[in-house]
């Protein structure tokens with residue numbers, strides 16, 4: 001039961017992160033490794049506002065997401081935009097994304113150092129639930145906030161004009177262009193949404209564990225697994241995929257060395273690619 | 286030689302090929318025409334193994350070929366070209382041709398390391414043949430040029446030559462005349478005629494230029510909306526009302 | 536030998552290790568266009584296998600089997616190749632971006648296994664690796680001697696690979712790189728060639744791992760971080776994909792840059808970590824190569840087949 005609870009918490013973190021990653025991967029046509037860097041930056045920005053500027057937690061998170069969005073769009077302007085206009089393929093984009101991941105991680109180390117950092121929160125004892133399941137208040141916050149966030153994202157994608165344009169673009173980019181959707185604008189919004197997703201997931205992960213520059217990279221494999229399992233470009237698929245990956249990783253710890261958790265994500269991802277590359281819910285490719 | 290029966294292929298909701306049947310006879314130059322989007326290229330992609338049909342059969346010399354992977358098809362002496370030329374850009378013209386022959390000894394790692402004399406021997410013959418093909422197509426002075434630097438027409442010729450290098454008996458040509466000037470077009474027709482009469486090759490070609498098709502092809506198959514609409518000699522096709530309708534309506 | 540000469544020998548031997556890796560990746564990416572982001576995984580397999588094979592028996596890790604050095608190298612190559620075969624049979628047909636993620640995941644799993652299976656690998660503590668022929672070479676000269684061995688291995692590898700990439704086999708690889716569909720209409724079994732290339736290249740990574748292990752004499756999972764993979768990628772892309780001499784030069788240059796950054800510590804403010812700077816510089820290089828010079832600095836030679 002405890003493993004189940006852990007799985008749900010991990011699943012929530014991965015789900016939140018995977019929504020942004022799946023839209024970026026689809027709308028920009030490549031798997032963005034730099035997303036790991038965004039996750040880490042999000043966590044450290046929030047930490048800085050909270051621990052050092054001593055702003056309230058929610059304000060810190062919102063500020064951090066704003067900064068992250070600006071950073072992501074600036075990076076796009078400097079790199080991907082010109083590559084897009086030159087018609088660089090997914091491979092070149094991916095390599096630049098990897099370069100950015102290294103660059104961002106290096107910047108985190110230079111700015112904040114490589115030592116472990118934590119949110120300076122009063123330590124509360126874990127709550128004990130039936131079946132002796134222990135969940136900390138932080139973890140309850142994570143689950144609650146993830147649900148709220150996903151609901152808001154759902155509203156955004158379903159109700160707003162730009163949200164619909166994003167989904168249309170994710171469905172079929174050529175068609176979207178023909179229909180007169182301004183794809184460059186959609187791309188800017190995608191980065192904004194990715195910032196929300198990555199900022200929140202990075203923050204949740206940091207809240208549940210701690211901050212280290214490598215944390216983003218370590219979450220990347222489960223994130224890609226969730227994206228692929230859910231079907232690249234399908235935000236709802238990414239949420240389900242994230243849950244499945246989170247749960248399988250944690251439950252596997254019941255009968256395997258816990259250090260093999262990423263291997264579980266890897267196996268699920270590879271099997272998906274071999275059996276049904278379009279993921280559980282069809283879309284993607 | 287080639288038999289297509291009730292061939293079907295859909296993409297999402299679009300029935301690109303919808304129960305199409307026809308035959309290509311030995312030593313003919315059979316034309317395949319039809320309005321844009323009729324499903325002609327898709328038929329070629331099905332024959333050459335790039336797509337799996339959703340239904341129907343494809344037989345080449347009485348053997349079913351519709352379940353073969355694409356790389357097996359050329360080994361049956363059935364070759365194809367692409368509607369938009371695909372040259373190997375960062376390789377020289379001569380290398381573009383020399384890679385083509387099937388079953389080269391030197392394509393095995395083992396032979397390349399340990400059986401150099403025989404590999405060299407075969408390589409010499411392949412080079413001679415490539416030079417012959419370049420000579421036939423009158424582009425031998427381009428042999429050391431990067432294929433990517435060729436003009437559109439030269440690329441068409443190169444692709445045609447590359448196909449010749451595989452010693453095919455049936456060649457599928459997808460719009461060989463698209464985007465090349467009339468002079469070159471005439472030359473290409475000449476090559477096709479020569480190869481048919483002197484080397485007993487069979488051609489099955491998609492073409493938009495009606496004058497050309499009427500001159501070169503017999504019989505002609507007309508496709509529209511994934512189906513065979515008509516078949517016959519140039520004269521018969523020109524007088525067929527359904528065909529006129531399909532072209533004017535579409 | 537110590538002092539500047541000793542450092543030079545150390546540097547050159549290290550560069551030779553990476554030159555071997557770069558040639559392996561050049562077969563895969565440079566000639567065939569096959570994306571393998573799992574270089575570090577095969578590198579690790581080669582290093583550990585050679586360490587198990589050549590060492591003397593120990594209760595703390597697998598082996599050692601006391602096998603002579605040249606055979607340990609061969610076994611390291613074969614085992615690396617087997618890993619590539621087992622991974623490749625199902626995944627070789629995947630699209631290049633999927634293959635990239637799968638191979639990077641593979642390398643991470645290899646490292647995870649090395650960290651976790653302490654009874655086999657001694658986990659994060661790392662394991663010692665023998666110095667081959669140290670009984671016959673006096674210790675001051677040993678570094679130079681091992682550099683000689685490594686250079687000889689590199690030379691043999693270079694010639695062996697030059698022979699096949701200039702053959703009709705190599706011409707098929709280039710065809711696949713330029714346009715897979717053309718390779719298919721010319722009757723080439725593309726997946727079979729790719730599988731051969733994955734295995735051959737990975738055997739070369741295994742060889743690099745073995746040469747590294749016996750040079751460093753101590754290996755830990757931290758020697759095989761994803762960073763190693765990207766270092767090799769920078770070497771190949773900067774040196775000119777499809778040009779073996781170019782990627783060797785790339786290996787020496789990038790290795791030189793890497794070591795050179797050590798001297799930055801005198802210039803940089805106190806507390807700035809060289810490791811972080813290196814990470815950033817390699818990241819920047821990856822970005823710049825794609826943005827400014829996608830075809831590499833040296834580029835490829837013109838004739839594909841030179842067997843005649």
Ligand SMILES: Nc1ncnc2c1ncn2[C@@H]1O[C@H](COP(=O)(O)OP(=O)(O)O)[C@@H](O)[C@H]1O
Nearest residue numbers: 296299301319320321322323324325326327328
């Ligand atoms: N790979 C594909 N995916 C989706 N639709 C396709 C694909 N290939 C062809 N089609 C569709 O099938 C129909 C027939 O196309 P095609 O065979 O190229 O026509 P033609 O060569 O006769 O002009 C068109 O509507 C085209 O859009």
Ligand SMILES: [Mg+2]
Nearest residue numbers: 325326327368
């Ligand atoms: Mg067509």
